[in-house]
Amino acid sequence: MNTSSTQQHRLSETVQQLKPSGIRRFFDLASTMDNVISLGVGEPDFVTPWNVREASIVSMERGFTSYTANAGLIELRRAVSYYLESSFDVSYHPESDIVITVGASEGIDAVFRAIINPGDEVIVAEPCFVSYAPIITMAGGVPVPLETTKEHDFKIKAGDLEDLITSKTKAVLLSYPNNPTGAHMSKEELEPIVNVIKDYDLLAVSDEIYAELSYDHEHASLPAFPGMLERTILISGFSKAFAMTGWRVGYVCGPKDIMAAVLKIHQYTMMCASTSAQFGALEALKNGRADVERMVASYRQRRNYLVKTFAEMGLECHTPLGAFYAFPSIEKLGMDAETFAEAFLTEEQVAVVPGTVFGSGGEGHVRCSYATSLESLVEAMDRFKRFIERHG
Known part of the structure; x- marks a missing residue:
């Protein structure tokens, strides 16, 4: 019997x-080394x-250790509703339009x-978060990459989006501020994209987890x-802006019929998000805005330092308008991104992530x-x- 074939x-x-x-792979490699600075x-x-x-x-301590409602604490859903309306002018009904997720x-x-x-096809603007395409694939869909470029500061162009739409296109996935590029799109820049989505009667999935980390214009x-x-x-969720990555609390908001379907899946897979974590998230929304502003000010200072320093090195790097990532070009060194990242880690013990x-x-x-x-x-x-002086 062929064991490998049987296992497959x-x-x-x-x-x-x-x-x-x-x-x-790069995190695992870095974990075996001493004196590593991780920018990854x-x-x-x-x-x-x-x-x-x-x-x-x-x-x-008060004994709130049982399940919450599948959709999450109603107090938290109400707080999310108020927060989104007061911060971003978006109105959702807490009872039917919001689900608290892990x-x-x-x-x-x-x-x-x-x-x-x-x-079904889903158009995904790339570069993007590494999970998007695999998640779409596992759901039975086909991710269709829409490549953005440094020449346009990694922002989507309406014509490029329209060129990819077919009879199978179901949705467009957007994520601004963007991971990994730090790109962000203003209201004026998004309007042509919105018009294409409406003209073709598509769904839009908008990952706005970095919304609060917007530096040069309002989200x-x-x-x-x-x-x-x-x-x-x-x-969206609490991981990035509220420094709550390990708490695993997020939320999904949308039209009532779609949210009913999302809730079904959430019920069968997760039951509910952690009860104690939800109480923490509720406090973050009620009294955490000053902390967010403090962290954003620090990120802005660091961003400005990185962009200035990359320019002094002669590396092209657009100014990230959001999130907490810089995405410098290393093309002038004649290395591909993976070769650069591995050599940089090995020679200088600094971990970065290859753009590919x-x-x-x-x-x-x-x-x-x-x-x-x-x-x-x-x-x-x-x-x-x-490293640049040695290889440049």
Whole structure:
């Protein structure tokens, strides 16, 4: 008996065809080395504010340790509704339009399983978060990459979007501010994209997890545009802006019929998000805005330092308008992104992520997270300069 063949038959063909996360390989390599500075991790370096941690602890001390409603604590859903309306001018009914999820990642998965029929196409702007295409594939859909470029600061152009639409197109997935590029689109820049989505009667899935981390213009939420509330599914959460990555609390908002389907999937797979984590998230929404502003100010300072330093090195790097990533071009060194990242880690013990793990449009670039201390960034840039001088 061929053991390898037998084992293959035990696994889903869809899952077998998925590639492992390209980010994880570099993290695993970095973990075996000493004195590594990581610019690869996509999470805040801040500890969750004490009042949020305390609210969670108090909830447990008061005995709130059972399941919540499948859709989440109604108090939290009401707080999300108020927060979105007051911050981004988007109005959702807490009872029917909002589901609290186990992080935004679960929300993305539930949304695509709720809307996709086998063979449906979803247009995905790349470079993008590494999970998007695999999640669409696992839901039975076909991810269709829309490559953005440094020449346009990694922003979508309406004509490029329209060129990819076919009779099988079901939805467009947008994520601004963007991971990995830090690109952001203003209200004026999004309007032509919105018009294409409406003209072709498509759904829009808008991952706005970095919405609060907008540095140079106000965040324009996709469902706030006229005619978009009824065709947009909004995904967000607490991980990035509120420094709550390990808490795993997110939320999905959208039209009532779609949210009923999302809730079904959530019920059968997760039951509900962690009760104590939901109480922490509630406190973050009620009393956490000052902490968010403090963290954003720090990120802005670090961003400005990185962009200035890359320019001094002669590396092209557009100014990231949101999130906490810089995406410099390393093309002038004559290395592909993966070769650069591996050599940089080996020679200078600095971990960055090759742009290609985020889609083909990321070739020639590396993602550098500035969600780390300014002291560490200064040391990392000194090592960057040495590497450039040696290989440039």
